[in-house]
Amino acid sequence: MTRLYTINTATEIADKIFEFWIDAPxxxxxxxxxxxxxxxxxxxxxxxxxxxxxxxxxAVRVVFMAVGxxxxxLATLQAGDTLADVVGPxxxxxxxxxxxxxxxxxxxxxxxxxxxxxxxxxxAGNHVIGIIGSRNADLLILEDEMREVxxxxxxxxxxxxxxxxxxxADVLKRELDHRTIDAVWIIGPAIMMKVTxxxxxxxxxxxxxxxxxxxxxxxxxxxxxxxxxxxxxKFACVDGPEFDAHQVxxxxxxxxxxxxxxxxxxxxxxxxxxVCRCGEGGHCHE
Amino acid sequence: MSDRPAATRVHDFAEVDQxxxxxxxxxxxxxxxxxxxxxxxxxxxxxxxxPAFIAEVAEGNFAEAARLVKEQNMLxxxxxxxxxxxxxxEGVCILGKKETPIRIGALERFVADWERESGATxxxxxxxxxxxxxxxxxxxxxxxxxADLARAGHAVTVYESLHEAGGVLTYGIPSFRMPKDVVKxxxxxxVRMGAEIKKNYLVGRSLPAEELLAYDxxxxxxxxxxxxxxxxxxxxxxxxxxxxxxxxRVNLMHAEKFPAFDTPVKHAxxxxxxxxGNVAMDAARVARRLGAKVFxxxxxxxxxxxxxxxxxxxxxxxxxxxxxxxxxxxxxxxAAVTGLECxxxxxxxxxxxxxxxxxxxxxxxxxxxxDMVIQAIGTSPNxxxxxxxxxxxxxxxxxxxxxxxxxxxxxxxxxxGDIATGAATVIEAMGSAKKAAAxxxxxxxxx
Ligand SMILES: Cc1cc2nc3c(=O)[nH]c(=O)nc-3n(C[C@H](O)[C@H](O)[C@H](O)COP(=O)(O)OP(=O)(O)OC[C@H]3O[C@@H](n4cnc5c(N)ncnc54)[C@H](O)[C@@H]3O)c2cc1C
Ligand SMILES: Cc1cc2nc3c(=O)[nH]c(=O)nc-3n(C[C@H](O)[C@H](O)[C@H](O)COP(=O)(O)OP(=O)(O)OC[C@H]3O[C@@H](n4cnc5c(N)ncnc54)[C@H](O)[C@@H]3O)c2cc1C
Ligand code: SF4
Ligand code: SF4
Ligand code: FES
Numbered sequence: 040m041t042r043l044y045t046i047n048t049a050t051e052i053a054d055k056i057f058e059f060w061i062d063a064p065x066x067x068x069x070x071x072x073x074x075x076x077x078x079x080x081x082x083x084x085x086x087x088x089x090x091x092x093x094x095x096x097x098a099v100r101v102v103f104m105a106v107g108x109x110x111x112x113l114a115t116l117q118a119g120d121t122l123a124d125v126v127g128p129x130x131x132x133x134x135x136x137x138x139x140x141x142x143x144x145x146x147x148x149x150x151x152x153x154x155x156x157x158x159x160x161x162x163a164g165n166h167v168i169g170i171i172g173s174r175n176a177d178l179l180i181l182e183d184e185m186r187e188v189x190x191x192x193x194x195x196x197x198x199x200x201x202x203x204x205x206x207x208a209d210v211l212k213r214e215l216d217h218r219t220i221d222a223v224w225i226i227g228p229a230i231m232m233k234v235t236x237x238x239x240x241x242x243x244x245x246x247x248x249x250x251x252x253x254x255x256x257x258x259x260x261x262x263x264x265x266x267x268x269x270x271x272x273k274f275a276c277v278d279g280p281e282f283d284a285h286q287v288x289x290x291x292x293x294x295x296x297x298x299x300x301x302x303x304x305x306x307x308x309x310x311x312x313x314v315c316r317c318g319e320g321g322h323c324h325e
Numbered sequence: 326m327s328d329r330p331a332a333t334r335v336h337d338f339a340e341v342d343q344x345x346x347x348x349x350x351x352x353x354x355x356x357x358x359x360x361x362x363x364x365x366x367x368x369x370x371x372x373x374x375x376p377a378f379i380a381e382v383a384e385g386n387f388a389e390a391a392r393l394v395k396e397q398n399m400l401x402x403x404x405x406x407x408x409x410x411x412x413x414x415e416g417v418c419i420l421g422k423k424e425t426p427i428r429i430g431a432l433e434r435f436v437a438d439w440e441r442e443s444g445a446t447x448x449x450x451x452x453x454x455x456x457x458x459x460x461x462x463x464x465x466x467x468x469x470x471x472a473d474l475a476r477a478g479h480a481v482t483v484y485e486s487l488h489e490a491g492g493v494l495t496y497g498i499p500s501f502r503m504p505k506d507v508v509k510x511x512x513x514x515x516v517r518m519g520a521e522i523k524k525n526y527l528v529g530r531s532l533p534a535e536e537l538l539a540y541d542x543x544x545x546x547x548x549x550x551x552x553x554x555x556x557x558x559x560x561x562x563x564x565x566x567x568x569x570x571x572x573x574r575v576n577l578m579h580a581e582k583f584p585a586f587d588t589p590v591k592h593a594x595x596x597x598x599x600x601x602g603n604v605a606m607d608a609a610r611v612a613r614r615l616g617a618k619v620f621x622x623x624x625x626x627x628x629x630x631x632x633x634x635x636x637x638x639x640x641x642x643x644x645x646x647x648x649x650x651x652x653x654x655x656x657x658x659x660a661a662v663t664g665l666e667c668x669x670x671x672x673x674x675x676x677x678x679x680x681x682x683x684x685x686x687x688x689x690x691x692x693x694x695x696d697m698v699i700q701a702i703g704t705s706p707n708x709x710x711x712x713x714x715x716x717x718x719x720x721x722x723x724x725x726x727x728x729x730x731x732x733x734x735x736x737x738x739x740x741x742g743d744i745a746t747g748a749a750t751v752i753e754a755m756g757s758a759k760k761a762a763a764x765x766x767x768x769x770x771x772x
Contacts, residue, residue, distance in 0.1 A: 065531040066531065069532075084586075108584075108587055123488070126486060127527070127530065255578070258550075259551060259707065260550040261573050262566075262567040262570055277709055294563060295561065295563060302583060302589035305584055
């Protein structure tokens, strides 16, 4: 069998945040900003969606936070390892056109999704502002890359250890108060997207968020990823993942993200125990 | 033949129907009248020479029987199991008029299983034609077309978006009805005939439409996988599933083995499944196997249910409670499902399809205490790829419009199966795929 889906590099770029470059030609050759892929580690693995954060030839980059069983397991893999499956690009690309001035707001691991959008917006002739925020300076990722691609970059940390002391939403409001911004992208945890997009509402600015509901197939066949946008049910994997932030029912999204909390905890505990015992991690190697 | 007892089988996912033994098959085959004008053949959408293969079974020539079946049907172990025989071949068998019809499906399954266990012989494949054909979707339609096209000597590539081939046979129909090793073995034969299957390709995204259209011929078999929801309040509460999601989590992702497998599914104490087709029966029986008390909610009468008779029968044996003439109007719950509000229906005047159309009875509302709701009210053609192909004509329901050869509005693009017909059956999907494959062959020969 051909060795598809090889992990070319695997790097921990901040505490619990990992950057992988994966060989997946059919994904890399067709990927556009805003799209994602779904990968499966092995025969027992689940299908996890991750945003395509950059492309280089036949390889794609994903950046993920180790938060549960699958992402913890993924974090144990190294360069040279292979994945069972990678499918993509999935979802609709970002709505890239010439808006004028655009602002990209990334929170936590969500920052990973911003450079590829920034790059395409730039190429379409926009002036691009970046605002990236994290809990503290150590958790800030992709700063250099964002600095290179954006015309202006603001940094925020919750604890003030770097840049503006506070939230990305505060800097966004400050900018909206003294200049015209024509389109805003906000990507991060659901709660951050909810709060931050509330900030743009009074200014009537077109605002996109990239939703991350629980998915299975990612091709529009199951409805697991359904979200309510403007009172209508949409499937985030094919109708999105980007939607008009001001139309999204965030409360429902967050409720649906918690459907499997109990099972996720069980899986993570079992995984941790297994890693301790055999020191290898992953599925049982009976 | 025997079904495993309900009391044991509801605790596992092993096959319910154990099939015929060789002696039983020979005895059953001996009952066939070998009609000169066999009605049964007309009832089979792929026109298997039924009397001929049954005659071989009666003689104990199982290999020859298998060969005869496979002339028309490359997936006999599948069809023998899931065809709605009572409305097809067996429904018109002459013996059905007086006594019981010949159990054609069971015999077909028998010869296919026998052949698989004793080593299958492959049909002959023609010399390479140098023509490239792309098949999109690896369900029964895609696999059938791939087999016929590979046999004709074309270089066939089947693209499948999921990580396993088989379409609904793999992700939808549970293993207690359609064992996955049977599906894999039948697909494997098509691969051995020379067709290549590329998984993890969502055509339209992983392979752009222009690249697809660059093939000498294209067969679209993307199925009708888009689940419908009723549009009632409470539908997005945790604990409400489409049958597709519920079945996919279990059949494709093995959620019943969580946490040995990573994908979870909710386990509920009391489950309401809405619908009356095969999909509803499958969802109900899977929920039962996950340990729930299951109610099947259907708005018409039991005799109106579109499911195969055997599945209705099996579901009842397994303790599924049928609430017919009942329609859900709302799902109740705050953080999760706690109940299903229903209304009783009375059967009024006949509708366009000749069935009585149900009307809600005022004052008959009641609430069923359940903690999970599964909607199995239908699916429609997958819109993703077909909406990305410019100039492809589609019907009102989103189906791709085809002529009698399976040809679409684009001359070298053909379509078949559920994407063309709307949700139908395995054998109809295969029948339309065979027609399209013949059409493609003709086109490639003439070109
Ligand atoms: C379109 C999309 C793009 C995403 N991009 C990224 C990314 O670039 N980087 C990143 O770190 N994360 C991303 N996510 C979230 C990522 O998929 C989840 O963190 C991951 O599935 C968690 O799996 P787990 O087993 O490690 O954790 P779990 O223990 O399963 O869950 C931890 C958290 O992840 C959520 N989650 C679990 N399973 C899924 C699933 N199948 N789909 C979506 N969310 C799930 C749960 O709601 C829970 O809050 C994205 C999600 C979507 C839908
Ligand atoms: C739960 C359930 C039970 C059923 N029970 C029965 C039964 O007992 N008897 C019976 O006769 N029929 C039954 N049916 C109906 C039958 O399964 C379908 O009619 C049949 O599978 C249709 O075949 P198909 O090849 O057209 O599509 P499908 O089987 O749906 O296959 C389509 C394939 O195409 C893939 N695909 C879609 N879009 C793309 C794309 N863009 N790129 C690549 N791949 C793509 C899909 O992933 C899928 O694998 C049942 C259906 C369900 C859901
Ligand atoms: S394929 Fe289906 S309809 Fe045809 S003979 Fe077999 S069981 Fe009957
Ligand atoms: S109609 Fe019935 S009895 Fe006649 S050939 Fe067909 S299976 Fe045999
Ligand atoms: S993940 Fe299944 S429809 Fe979106």
